[in-house]
Amino acid sequence: MTTTSPSAGRRPGDAAADPARVVVDIRDVHKNYGLVEVLKGVDLQVHVGEVTVVLGPSGSGKSTLLRCINHLEKVKRGTVTIDGELIGYRRVGDRLHELREREVLRQRTHIGFVFQNFNLFPHLTVEENLVEAPVSALGVPRTRAQERAGRLLERVGLRDKATAYPGQLSGGQQQRIAIARALALEPKVLLFDEPTSALDPELVGEVLDVIKDLARAGTTMIVVTHEIGFAREVADTVVFMDDGRIVEQGTPADVLDSPRHERTRTFLSKVL
Amino acid sequence: MTTTTDGEASLAPPDSGAERSGPLKIVPVRHPGRWVAVAIALVLVAQLVHALVTNPGLEWATFRQYFFDPSVLHGVWLTIELTFYAAVAGFAGGMVLAFMRLSPNPLLRVTAYAYVWVVRSVPLLVQVLFWFNISYLYSRLSIGVPFGPEFFSFSTTHLVSSVSAAVIALSVNEAAFASEIVRAGVLSVSHGQLEAAAALGIPRRRQLMRIVLPQAMRTIAPNAANQLISLFKNTSIVSVMAIMELFYTVQVIYGRTSRIVPMLLVATVWYVLLTTLLTIFQYYVERRFAKGTTRVLPPTPVERVRLAIRDLRAAAADEGTPR
Ligand SMILES: Nc1ncnc2c1ncn2[C@@H]1O[C@H](COP(=O)(O)OP(=O)(O)OP(=O)(O)O)[C@@H](O)[C@H]1O
Ligand SMILES: [Mg+2]
Numbered sequence: 001m002t003t004t005s006p007s008a009g010r011r012p013g014d015a016a017a018d019p020a021r022v023v024v025d026i027r028d029v030h031k032n033y034g035l036v037e038v039l040k041g042v043d044l045q046v047h048v049g050e051v052t053v054v055l056g057p058s059g060s061g062k063s064t065l066l067r068c069i070n071h072l073e074k075v076k077r078g079t080v081t082i083d084g085e086l087i088g089y090r091r092v093g094d095r096l097h098e099l100r101e102r103e104v105l106r107q108r109t110h111i112g113f114v115f116q117n118f119n120l121f122p123h124l125t126v127e128e129n130l131v132e133a134p135v136s137a138l139g140v141p142r143t144r145a146q147e148r149a150g151r152l153l154e155r156v157g158l159r160d161k162a163t164a165y166p167g168q169l170s171g172g173q174q175q176r177i178a179i180a181r182a183l184a185l186e187p188k189v190l191l192f193d194e195p196t197s198a199l200d201p202e203l204v205g206e207v208l209d210v211i212k213d214l215a216r217a218g219t220t221m222i223v224v225t226h227e228i229g230f231a232r233e234v235a236d237t238v239v240f241m242d243d244g245r246i247v248e249q250g251t252p253a254d255v256l257d258s259p260r261h262e263r264t265r266t267f268l269s270k271v272l
Numbered sequence: 273m274t275t276t277t278d279g280e281a282s283l284a285p286p287d288s289g290a291e292r293s294g295p296l297k298i299v300p301v302r303h304p305g306r307w308v309a310v311a312i313a314l315v316l317v318a319q320l321v322h323a324l325v326t327n328p329g330l331e332w333a334t335f336r337q338y339f340f341d342p343s344v345l346h347g348v349w350l351t352i353e354l355t356f357y358a359a360v361a362g363f364a365g366g367m368v369l370a371f372m373r374l375s376p377n378p379l380l381r382v383t384a385y386a387y388v389w390v391v392r393s394v395p396l397l398v399q400v401l402f403w404f405n406i407s408y409l410y411s412r413l414s415i416g417v418p419f420g421p422e423f424f425s426f427s428t429t430h431l432v433s434s435v436s437a438a439v440i441a442l443s444v445n446e447a448a449f450a451s452e453i454v455r456a457g458v459l460s461v462s463h464g465q466l467e468a469a470a471a472l473g474i475p476r477r478r479q480l481m482r483i484v485l486p487q488a489m490r491t492i493a494p495n496a497a498n499q500l501i502s503l504f505k506n507t508s509i510v511s512v513m514a515i516m517e518l519f520y521t522v523q524v525i526y527g528r529t530s531r532i533v534p535m536l537l538v539a540t541v542w543y544v545l546l547t548t549l550l551t552i553f554q555y556y557v558e559r560r561f562a563k564g565t566t567r568v569l570p571p572t573p574v575e576r577v578r579l580a581i582r583d584l585r586a587a588a589a590d591e592g593t594p595r
Binding site: 070072101102105106107108109111113115117119120121122123132133136137138165181182185 | 464465467468469470471472473474475476478482483486487561563
């Protein structure tokens, strides 16, 4: 496996951080749905401040991989470690003991997840959407959570929408709120599952701009997307998945411009 | 398009709209069919009222005499009490049963399923009689090891008065139906909502109470209101236990005076009045839970009347000013 360190100069924010620190460590992950093996041994490391873009044809297991990272799906074999903490299990000798739901929920507060179809809570206002998890999962005092929500809304450019309901917002605005909601927990890594696929073409840009901003600020992210231009501009590492495996991995220039594998080439020729 | 079917437009010069200084007036679509329907309905209602008022068999004098009779009012109050307690206990129980049905624990699931199956299969009247007679079946209830020593025992004749037996019977039945209503509501909330809540690490209980239930209420409210209204009327079934609720009170009075029809009318009008109150309550509850699901809430009837008056005023003012 080739691993790349974040390109120097683009991220002044993480000069202090240890560039070699691995935040997401995925080892030999296998996943079945019934008899179908969907992930067939995936290894992936993401360093602090790094943006990893995952590409691949439909059904190659990209969503499944993300869902295994925050334990929305149980893996059959292998381990996922976030910042040194094993997700979903406790290791005792050579055994893995399943964690209780409460402990898994606590671990998930370190992992932000942004869904393709936003999944905002429609009966809560924008501010309530942002405040809910910090208050109920982390026990942050409500007023502090509200201040933080205000700053996050500022950051995604929706300061004036705090009292709106999600149904009153455009798709692009809803997705920006969903990103702010994930950030409200101050996660160690942010996972995006096709964040712009449910949007009209003219709304894609505003969401990608927010993600680019986060990248510049040194947020560790894994982004599943079909936006090749975005991958080229923002990714430190591009990963190409096919049929439950990582086929190819490297810098955007390596993977997008001179792919070594036939399957990568065929895929790129279709989407470019 | 060069031809126009609009009469007004073809009479006026084609560019008259552009010459006017003010904004163009919007003419709402006319519904002549509705006016015909309204007229027919009014005639039918008038006939019905005529038949009700003029038929001497209805004995409106007797109706007036008994409508606010203290014993009738007492019956109305007991009916309301029975409904209230059975609704609260029934919906609380129904909520528990619904979450048992939806739980990953198979024992809880099967227990709740069996409860709903048994209770829904037995007619309410039979259940009521069963609870009323339970004191004969088990005259002493005891707490202890089955077939083993007793720690504590007490007599059921004191435990189960006929009114509490009625409340128990209605609650037990209500819980079974309420559980299905709550379950349907929970199932109507999209799976993505629970997934998002889980991904945010929101505790399990909080996921249900804060994320799922409020959204489920949109489906639950109309069905629950339906169930509440049917419970309210089903309280008349406990008249078989000689409980002085509305219907039994009325029966006692016509048993004494043999004025059957006017007394039945007394009960009917009370039932209709109280059901109407419940229906209005339902309207506002549904509005409350529609928050966030529609971009703009529709106006309430009161607001509608105000808007209509304002429009009429505006129209009147409009007529006054020359074009
Ligand atoms: N809950 C499930 N039960 C059974 N099979 C599933 C389930 N979820 C996903 N799969 C299967 O797993 C495979 C991988 O799915 P996944 O959603 O991870 O693909 P993907 O790479 O995200 O595709 P897309 O680009 O279309 O989102 C697919 O073949 C899919 O049919
Ligand atoms: Mg997917």
